[in-house]
Amino acid sequence: MQVPDAVYHLMRHTALKGCNLSSNVITKIPPKFAVKFSLITNLNLSHNQMSKLPEELADLAELERLDISHNAYIALPHVVYKMPKLSHLHAQNNHIVDVEVERLQETPSLQEVDLTDNPLSPRCHDALQTVTSLRIHLSPRQLEDWEDLTV
Secondary structure: OEOOHHHHHHOOOOOOOEEEOOOOOOOEOOOHHHHHOOOOOEEEOOOOOOOOOOHHHHHOOOOOEEEOOOOOOOEOOHHHHHOOOOOEEEOOOOOOOEOOHHHHHHOOOOOEEEOOOOOOOHHHHHHHHOOOOOEEEOOOOOOOHHHHOOO
């Protein structure tokens, strides 16, 4: 399921600043979303069934807050690294195993990232804990069965 075309038609003369599409069983956002709602500063896509974001969302030049929590992401969408004003990213409760830590640190306006309740790999979890340039929220790392073996 995706955002119905009627939404674009009904909102065509509206300068939308915030958009809450949470809890709608949405699986994808069409590329035209960024064109039609280019002034959005806050986008909530939480509690859906999404695993991808279109690259065109990088054109949301005013977007400051993005909530993609409680979806089906296995990695952070590449487009989040290209959002010039993104300051807060909520990506908790997904299936994210790995994050491009260097790219995350290079995202210009990013201040806070919530990655709690994701099955991050031990390597990724440890790398994220060393980041000091932004606030990163993580769940405590669970030791693998073999890690607590003593020799």
